[in-house]
Amino acid sequence: MSGTEKGKARAEQAKGKAKEAIGRTVGNERMTAEGRAEQAKGNARHAKEEVKEDLKDTFRH
Template sequence: MAMSDKAENTGEKIKGAVKKNVGKAVGNERLEAEGRAEQAKGGLKQAGEDVKDAFRS
């Protein structure tokens, strides 16, 4: 289960990065902000998974 969570978190970070870059390219500040938020959310979730893994070891 942890591997699928990690993949999902990575996907969310990538999706956020794409949104951020598209928003920046077309001058859409809202889209860019949404992308940044998704990237941060994916990063936080990933950090949580890393902490869980550290305690499992």
């Protein structure tokens, strides 16, 4: 996984987790949902990069 994309995925996941926690703390359901969505987006970005990396490894051999 490229360093840039890996960093973006981790940042998105962390931002989403924080947003979800804050939303829960203040009782804001919308913020909680947005946090979960950002985490899902970060997870999807991470999974995409993993697939790309696996394909590169497969075709190198």
